[in-house]
């Protein structure tokens with residue numbers, strides 16, 4: 001049904017302008033930075049957000065040193081929670097309910113969200129998942145969520161302005177270092193609780209903004225995955241290259 005519905009959307013060449021499809025009215029659309037966006041409200045109302053989305057792929061590529069895929073991502077933006085919920089119930093009845101979602105169906109990537117105060121954050125988070133999955137045959141859960149949490153912040157807040165930053169620094173000053181080995185062993189989404197999200201973000205921050213060699217190791221690790229190799233443990237690889245991760249993590253967050 002989704003395929004038919006999207007054909008109904010994609011078959012329309014009359015954008016911009018209201019288009020009635022089986023799931024309602026899309027009043028605007030835009031193709032930007034690998035995303036094709038359909039919205040139930042005029043996109044100029046969220047211009048800054050759409051601009052940021054246009055730069056997201058480039059931000060991710062520069063931070064991680066990998067090329068992202070060419071597979072297009074379809075973004076559907078709903079005017080209200082009600083419209084969003086109705087659509088989900090009809091088209092993705094097996095999807096878990098969240099404020100925004102990244103989904104794959106028949107090899108196609110979708111990001112769904114509705115207009116709310118959290119739209120910008122939600123959209124950057126789910127769009128990050130979508131872009132990572134267009135580039136990599138698999139993404140370890142902790143890293144998938146850690147990167148989505150990292151890039152969900154607006155660009156100016158990613159280094160020092162993320163809500164997790166203060167908490168992680170507080171714990172680092174007390175000498176606490178979350179175990180990257182343990183995060184790497186998380187295999188099911190249900191195991192990703194609030195603190196797992198925060199510590200995953202912290203390790204991503206370390207890899208992106210910590211020692212240059214750590215970032216290079218992350219790039220090598222991701223390229224191994226991209227080439228369908230067996231990457232092994234990122235924690236073990238990085239320790240073999242740089243020495244004690246515990247010491248380096250504390251240095252990074254105590255700075």
Ligand SMILES: [Zn+2]
Pocket residue numbers: 125129144145148
């Ligand atoms: Zn996520």
